[in-house]
Amino acid sequence: MKRLLFGALFLSTALLLTACPQTPPPPVNPAECPVGPLRVQSxxxxxxxxxxxxxxxxxxxxxxxxxxxxxxxxxSLRASGVEPQAQLALDVIKVKVPHGEEKVRAEALLRAGAQYVQPNYVYRPLRAPNDLYYPDQSAYLNRLVRLESAWDFSTGRGCPPLVAVLDTGVLAHEDFQASKYLPAGVNLDVADGDANPTDDSAPNNWGHGLEVASVLGADTNNSKGIAGTTWGGYVVPIKVFYRGGGATYETLFKGVRLARQLGAQVINISLGGNDYDEVLDEELARARNEGRVIVAAAGNYETGNGGPVMFPASSPNTLAVGAVDLLKRRANFSAYGPELDLMAPGVEVLAAGPSGNYRFVSGTSLASPIVAGVVALYMSKYASERKAWPSPDQVYQCLINTAEDLGPSGWDPEYGFGLVRADRAMTDTTYCFP
Known part of the structure; x- marks a missing residue:
């Protein structure tokens, strides 16, 4: 994975905002401002x-x-198959029509004598976080994934799902505190068998877990640092890397088992290996059958031309995520193949750094938590409205059917079903909120 230190000298300057007055101005005094009423033009x-x-x-x-x-x-309106609901003005009427037939009924109304017909458009606040470096993230989080529109619907706080991040552990950072969930008395370091998930992995892996966790769940709208995809969700870091070393089947198995025991609704795995692990896949299947959604990075290749999807992303029990750049092109390191499901930004993604800084990093490891965050937002909104969690099958159908198609039409091995679109997942009434 390419890492580029992101120093304070290179950070963009934040825009200064003028504070609004706390109380409205007093009414105009006619003696001081002797003007008449507004001049009517017509x-x-x-x-x-x-x-x-x-x-x-x-x-x-x-x-x-x-x-x-x-x-x-x-x-005459009723004869056209619509039901008037409200007369908004002398010449504006709101009518009710069957779901899915809005345009067909609108055309029928024109034929029946209506002058103009339109949908009842929805207007929402344009929610954007105030995090200091969010402008450096908006190029991919907003322009590509459309997270600002999704955040208008959910910031993950109504029914926030717990997201488990199986990785190298985490490090102390100013922008990863409120969202971090550290249950007391639980051995979150399943590799070394203790309750401290602090990252002490090998130097080439050090900081990876914090990067992934911050992309997913950095403290958002706190006027500092970066914005996390989930905005207001909770992340439990489960350390599956040995002190000074790597991860194994055993540690990943223990990590998935612990995520199940803690009740995590979403599991992110930004790790991969080249061999199919049947025993671990059975544990992934158990987690999925319990209703947990597992998101995994497709894998990186240094050859510059990608390669086959790695395990566990290649498992049918996971959502396999590849990486695209700002132009929506598959990153040349990103794995591809028949197991690929979705794409997300994974080139020069801004993340929390291990020395308390922020840095741009690249890899499918960063694309995966973006999708996991969208999953968490969708599950939060669904649970808040339906009083139940959506099933993994429903989450899968929601995301693949609302993705922005890239490459050849339909699914293809380089882009899967396309780019994850958070805004569509929040509003679709066919696959996401039927």
Whole structure:
């Protein structure tokens, strides 16, 4: 994995914002400001609306806004197969239509004598976190994954799922505190058998777990550092790397087992090996059958031309995630093949660094926690609305059917089903919120 230290001298300058007044200004004193009422230019505002509005954006399912021509009665509207719900103005009516038939019914209303018909568009606050370096993240988190639109629907706080990160452990950092979950008396270091998940892995791996955990769950909207994908979720770091060494089947098995015992709804594994591990895959299957969603990095290759998807991402029990750059092109190191499911940004991703700094890093290890964060946001919104967690199958169908298709049409071995789209996962009513 390529690592580039990100020093303070290279950080972008934050925009200064003028604070709003805490109380509204007093009304104008007529003696000090002797002006009359607003000057009316015209009471006549002829409508320029004709035809059909756009159905591309987000709108309320089953609702249309109708501007009728003079003389079009409510009875005529009902005869067109719609039910008037509210007269918003003398010339604006909201009507109810069957879900999924909005555009067809709108066209029928035009034929019946309506002057203009559009969906009942949805408007939302444009939520963007105030983290100091978020502008350096927005190019991929917002322009590619569209997280700001997703955060308008959920910041993971209503029913926050617990996300387990199986990795090298974590290190102390100013921007990974509130979201970090360290249950008392639990041996979170399953490799060395103690309760301290502090990263003490080999030098070439040191800091990897913090990078992954921060991309997923950095403390967000706290005016410092970076934004985590989950915004308000919780991350439990499970250390599966030995002191001064690497991870093995045994430590990964123990890590998955501990994630199950802790009740994690989502498990992120940004690790990989070249051989299929049948015994570990059975443990992954048990976790999935319990309702847990497992997201795994597809793998990196130094050859510059990718290679086959590594295990555990190659398991049918995981969501396999590859990496794209800012131009939505597969990164040349990113694994590909028949097991690939989704893509996410994985080139020059800003993460918390092991020395208390922030740095740009690249790899499918960073793409995986972005998808895991989107999974957590979706599960949080679903649980808040439906009072139950979605099944792994439903999460899978939601994400692959709302992904932005890249490469050849449909699934393909280089891009899977395409780029994960957080905004679509929050709003889709066919696969995500049927």
């Amino acid at each position: 009471l006549d505002a002829p409508s320029k609306l004709h035809g059909l509005g756009s159905f591309k954006g987000e709108f309320v399912p089953g609702e249309l806004i109708v501007v009728p021509k003079p003389g079009l009665s409510l009875q």
